[in-house]
Amino acid sequence: MNATDLTGKAAIVFGGTAGIGLATVRLLIERGARVLAAGLNSSDARVALAGVGDEASLLWREVDVRDEAAVSGxxxxAAEAFGRVDIAINNAGVESSFGPVQDAQQDEFDKLMGINLRGIWLGLKYEIPHMLAHGGGAIVNTSSQAGVAGIANVALYTASKHAVVGLTRAVALENAIHNIRVNAVAPGPVDTGLLHRMVDGHIPVSVIADSVPMKRVSQPAEIAEAIVWLASDAASYVTGHVLVADGGITAA
Ligand SMILES: NC(=O)c1ccc[n+]([C@@H]2O[C@H](COP(=O)([O-])OP(=O)(O)OC[C@H]3O[C@@H](n4cnc5c(N)ncnc54)[C@H](O)[C@@H]3O)[C@@H](O)[C@H]2O)c1
Incomplete structure (x- = not known):
């Protein structure tokens, strides 16, 4: 059997209603998994998810990952609907404002860490006990190129994404013996709303694209491929890994 085939698997995707997360939901379903997609903005989300899967393969739930009860719920x-959760993708994240660190405000710090770090921790906190009780699973957290290298003018975002790498590695070690693999993906620039909002008015996306060795930003579907590979049995001996998909930026 093809180890990337996900027939019979059940997944939850936090931040699964736009951009990279939506592309991941689509790919998980294409590969045969049933998916619960969680994210903000129910009306936008329903439009985005329409046609991605049918009632049997796709459930939707409005979740703010800062809300512990919503994450655990x-x-x-997902466990009740599908009987188990084999795959968890902790992808919800937000951009920071663009500018020097001294210009950032405390409420922005709290928002970034609350979503990009605390939200991922909350996902892990409720996914792991479930996976421990069911014999294992695979978790993928979304970090960033900014999680493995510093990026000027988005220092708080960079800090939140470095923290995701640390969390991923430590939790991978805690669970290696329990058949739960925990990995992270670290994308370079991806053509999503987040990228455009983050740099709008500061750097044209075409300039960012030109700075990438591959001379382009990526599409969400390309990052979804990396996430779904890490989540699949094809990556059965991979844990605590940060898969960089950045068109060569951090190779320099
Ligand atoms: N776009 C890029 O260039 C890029 C690069 C590296 C990493 N990332 C990371 O990829 C992830 C997805 O980003 P994207 O580019 O697809 O952005 P996006 O804005 O297109 O999608 C973000 C998703 O996260 C969800 N979300 C945001 N805040 C949330 C909250 N409080 N609770 C629950 N869900 C929430 C949204 O509903 C949406 O589904 C983020 O973690 C982001 O930091 C993006």
């Missing part, structure tokens, strides 16, 4: 809902 989403994991419980």
């Amino acid at each position: 989403a994991v419980a809902a």
Whole structure:
């Protein structure tokens, strides 16, 4: 059997309603998994998810990953609907404002860490006990190129994404013996709303594209391929890894 085939697997994707997360939901379903997609903005999300899967393969739930009860409720809902959760993708994240660190305000710090770091921790907190009780699973957290290298003018975002790498490695070690693999993906620039919002008015996306060795930004579907590979049995001996998909930026 093809180890990337996900027939019979059940997944939850936090931040699964736009950009990279939406592309991941689509690919998981194409490969045969059933998916609970969780994210903000129910009306936008329903439009985005329409046609991605049918009632049997796709559930939707409005979740703010800062809300512990909502996160635990989403994991419980996926487990109840599908009988188990084999795959968890902790992808929800937000951009920072663009500028020097001294210009950032405390509420922005709290928002970034609350979503990009605390939200991922909350996902892990409720996914892991479920996977321990069911004999294992695979978790992928979304970090960033900014999680493995410094990026000027987005220092708080950079800090939040470095923290995701640390969390991923430590939790991978805690769970290696329990058949739970925990990895992270570290994308370079991806053509999503987040990228455009983050640099709008500061750097044209075409200039960013030109700075990439491959001379382009990526598409969400390309990052979804990396995430779904890490989540699949094809990556059965891979844990605590940060898969950089950045068109060569950090090779320099
Ligand atoms: N776009 C890029 O260039 C890029 C590069 C590296 C890493 N990333 C990371 O990829 C992930 C996805 O980003 P994207 O580019 O697809 O952005 P996006 O804005 O297109 O999608 C973000 C998703 O996260 C969800 N989300 C945001 N805040 C949330 C919250 N409080 N609770 C629950 N869900 C929430 C949204 O509903 C949406 O589904 C983020 O973690 C981001 O930091 C993006």
